[in-house]
Amino acid sequence: MPIIELRAVSKLYGFGDATTLALDEASLSIEPGEFVAVMGPSGCGKSTMMNIIGLLDRPSHGEFLLNGRKVARLSPNQAAKIRRDTIGFIFQSFNLLPRMTALENVALPLAYKNMSTTRRLKLASSMLDRVGMQPREYYLPSQLSGGQVQCVAIARALVNNPRLIVADEPTGNLDSTDSRLVMELLSEVHKMGNTIIFVTHNPELTRYATRVVYMHDGQIVQDEATALGQVAKTAKRAMYRIHAPTEEDDLAGVSALMKIHDDKPVKKSAKAKSKSHKPKRRSKR
Amino acid sequence: MSPYTRGNIKIAIAMLRANKGRSLLTMLGIIIGVVAVITVVGIGQGIKHQVSARINHVGQDLITVQPATAKASNSVLNALSPVRLSGGLAADDLHTVTTTPGVARAAALGVVPGTVKANGKTYTAGPVIATNPDLAVILNQNLQYGAFFAPNDVDSSVAVLGANVATTLFGQPAPLGQNFTFRGQTFVVNGIFNDFASAPLSSDADFNNTIFIPYSMAQLLTNNNASIYEILAKPTDSGKLASVRHDIDQRLYKLHGNSHDVVVLEQSQVADETNGVLNLLTELIAGAAAVSLLVGGIGIMNIMLVSVTERMHEVGIRKAVGATNRQILIAFLTEATVLSITGGIIGIVIAFIIDICLRIFTSLTPIVSWQVVLLAAGVSIAVGIIFGSVPALKAARKDPIVALRNE
Numbered sequence: 001m002p003i004i005e006l007r008a009v010s011k012l013y014g015f016g017d018a019t020t021l022a023l024d025e026a027s028l029s030i031e032p033g034e035f036v037a038v039m040g041p042s043g044c045g046k047s048t049m050m051n052i053i054g055l056l057d058r059p060s061h062g063e064f065l066l067n068g069r070k071v072a073r074l075s076p077n078q079a080a081k082i083r084r085d086t087i088g089f090i091f092q093s094f095n096l097l098p099r100m101t102a103l104e105n106v107a108l109p110l111a112y113k114n115m116s117t118t119r120r121l122k123l124a125s126s127m128l129d130r131v132g133m134q135p136r137e138y139y140l141p142s143q144l145s146g147g148q149v150q151c152v153a154i155a156r157a158l159v160n161n162p163r164l165i166v167a168d169e170p171t172g173n174l175d176s177t178d179s180r181l182v183m184e185l186l187s188e189v190h191k192m193g194n195t196i197i198f199v200t201h202n203p204e205l206t207r208y209a210t211r212v213v214y215m216h217d218g219q220i221v222q223d224e225a226t227a228l229g230q231v232a233k234t235a236k237r238a239m240y241r242i243h244a245p246t247e248e249d250d251l252a253g254v255s256a257l258m259k260i261h262d263d264k265p266v267k268k269s270a271k272a273k274s275k276s277h278k279p280k281r282r283s284k285r
Numbered sequence: 286m287s288p289y290t291r292g293n294i295k296i297a298i299a300m301l302r303a304n305k306g307r308s309l310l311t312m313l314g315i316i317i318g319v320v321a322v323i324t325v326v327g328i329g330q331g332i333k334h335q336v337s338a339r340i341n342h343v344g345q346d347l348i349t350v351q352p353a354t355a356k357a358s359n360s361v362l363n364a365l366s367p368v369r370l371s372g373g374l375a376a377d378d379l380h381t382v383t384t385t386p387g388v389a390r391a392a393a394l395g396v397v398p399g400t401v402k403a404n405g406k407t408y409t410a411g412p413v414i415a416t417n418p419d420l421a422v423i424l425n426q427n428l429q430y431g432a433f434f435a436p437n438d439v440d441s442s443v444a445v446l447g448a449n450v451a452t453t454l455f456g457q458p459a460p461l462g463q464n465f466t467f468r469g470q471t472f473v474v475n476g477i478f479n480d481f482a483s484a485p486l487s488s489d490a491d492f493n494n495t496i497f498i499p500y501s502m503a504q505l506l507t508n509n510n511a512s513i514y515e516i517l518a519k520p521t522d523s524g525k526l527a528s529v530r531h532d533i534d535q536r537l538y539k540l541h542g543n544s545h546d547v548v549v550l551e552q553s554q555v556a557d558e559t560n561g562v563l564n565l566l567t568e569l570i571a572g573a574a575a576v577s578l579l580v581g582g583i584g585i586m587n588i589m590l591v592s593v594t595e596r597m598h599e600v601g602i603r604k605a606v607g608a609t610n611r612q613i614l615i616a617f618l619t620e621a622t623v624l625s626i627t628g629g630i631i632g633i634v635i636a637f638i639i640d641i642c643l644r645i646f647t648s649l650t651p652i653v654s655w656q657v658v659l660l661a662a663g664v665s666i667a668v669g670i671i672f673g674s675v676p677a678l679k680a681a682r683k684d685p686i687v688a689l690r691n692e
Binding site for chain 2: 051054056057076077080081083084085089091095096097099108109111112113114115116117120156160
């Protein structure tokens with residue numbers, strides 16, 4: 001039985017003419033133990049899908065089964081309990097409480113289970129030990145580096161022993177060293193049997209994933225199983241898209257060049273040069 | 286107490302400490318309300334206690350005769366005018382009361398206008414009151430020094446001083462045998478009273494500042510024109526108090542040509558009247574204090590709304606890690622309640638300080654009962670819960686996604 005099953009899930013925002021379709025009948029099935037990378041350009045509906053999978057948001061249409069249970073129309077309180085017990089969330093902007101120490105932050109989900117303070121802090125401390133942050137458990141988030149903060153956030157996501165980890169661009173605010181650190185940690189969590197679904201813009205990070213899903217305009221356009229340690233083909237295509245100039249870019253460059261040759265006077269040509277700034281930089285490469 | 290609740294209280298106290306100034310301003314309404322309620326009720330209780338203590342000292346069987354004009358209305362203003370010394374009774378009335386069967390003793394009280402001079406000093410702090418030798422016995426008041434007028438020196442120029450007069454006029458506590466002049470007559474100080482139990486808000490003159498002279502002497506000085514504002518009488522048998530009172534009333538009624546221009550009261554009736562006025566006053570001021578509590582509650586609601594808006598992102602995080610709507614609601618309610626309870630406690634402490642100051646610096650002895658303190662504490666808790674619920678509901682019902690987007 002799949003742990004996540006989205007059946008033609010749509011999400012609409014706004015009303016009337018301002019309606020936008022964030023998810024357009026997306027269907028996705030994820031088996032337990034998978035490590036799924038979700039890729040796609042900005043605004044393609046990745047975050048919306050993650051929020052729906054993480055039960056933070058409800059789909060407008062379609063059905064969502066979590067562990068075989070229909071969860072698309074749950075009450076806020078039922079959703080909160082499922083979030084607490086089976087889902088761990090990791091955010092791009094970390095979302096730790098700034099006034100609390102790392103330890104208290106990790107212990108936070110346990111507070112909503114009405115666990116005694118001592119047991120809570122003990123459990124949180126051992127969880128921080130697992131992510132290698134125990135020596136800094138009494139630091140405030142503002143006293144830690146980005147990578148360290150994200151490690152604390154991962155510990156918080158893990159503290160309830162959730163079956164599913166949902167990470168929305170966990171490395172989006174980190175440099176490459178910290179990104180590697182965080183991904184190694186997630187990989188470790190995956191090895192212990194958790195299902196992980198994460199969003200990334202960095203194709204290199206698909207090396208950690210067992211499956212890559214590529215989204216475009218609210219739909220899943222590519223779904224590919226990939227070997228651990230290999231950059232996915234979809235991701236390579238994404239890389240290609242990002243780095244290579246398209247036909248449109250070339251045309252823009254040509255029209256700019258044409259302007260330069262048409263206009264004889266020096267003053268105007270200087271103006272045109274500044275306009276053709278973008279294509280020129282590309283030609284340097 | 287569940288760990289969750291304890292954690293909430295800890296967080297609430299931490300928040301209160303983090304924004305000390307803001308919290309204090311928020312609590313101000315509650316503080317003022319609680320202080321006002323406790324102090325006003327305490328003063329009211331204190332005065333009631335003083336009045337009843339004085340009545341017990343004088344005796345429950347005292348009968349008071351007063352002109353009806355002074356009693357015409359029960360209005361607060363009338364009751365509040367400190368001394369009703371206007372005349373209205375005459376020597377005939379005193380005679381009637383004295384000769385009523387069953388009356389053991391009777392004493393008139395009448396203010397005699399005029400200036401008192403001794404050693405070149407003029408005395409202005411209190412009135413000169415003409416009275417009978419029975420007064421000291423009727424009021425159950427002992428003398429500190431000397432003696433009250435004996436029945437045989439009612440026609441001589443002797444005087445008895447209230448305790449304060451002695452020191453104010455003569456600069457010594459026991460000026461026995463000293464002289465002062467009043468309306469051209471030289472009086473000799475015969476005795477000095479002990480301190481009279483003070484009774485704030487009572488309609489009597491402050492006897493501690495009064496100079497007493499014999500009534501017949503006053504008649505002499507004023508050409509038989511000395512007016513009487515009150516006649517005090519005691520029955521021979523205190524069991525027949527009611528019937529004696531009734532007899533006096535009837536006889537005076539006839540004497541005044543069948544008109545009810547005199548009121549004859551028992552002590553309990555006098556006390557009832559004072560208490561009635563006090564209760565009314567207490568209710569009025571307690572009502573104003575209740576308004577202050579209401580305003581304080583609105584202040585708490587206001588600041589909690591600000592706090593909820595400020596911490597919307599935090600609410601989102603807490604919801605994302607599994608907090609239910611109810612748990613968020615309780616967290617914010619706890620914070621509002623901690624705020625209002627702290628205000629209540631500060632208010633109670635300030636009220637006690639004011640109470641001590643009043644005891645030290647005034648003649649009031651407020652009585653703060655634990656019921657009032659409990660009531661004030663209860664009301665401040667209720668204010669926190671009632672006015673905290675609106676902002677707490679706002680936070681609890683927020684959609685987690687929307688809340689997370691608030692940075």
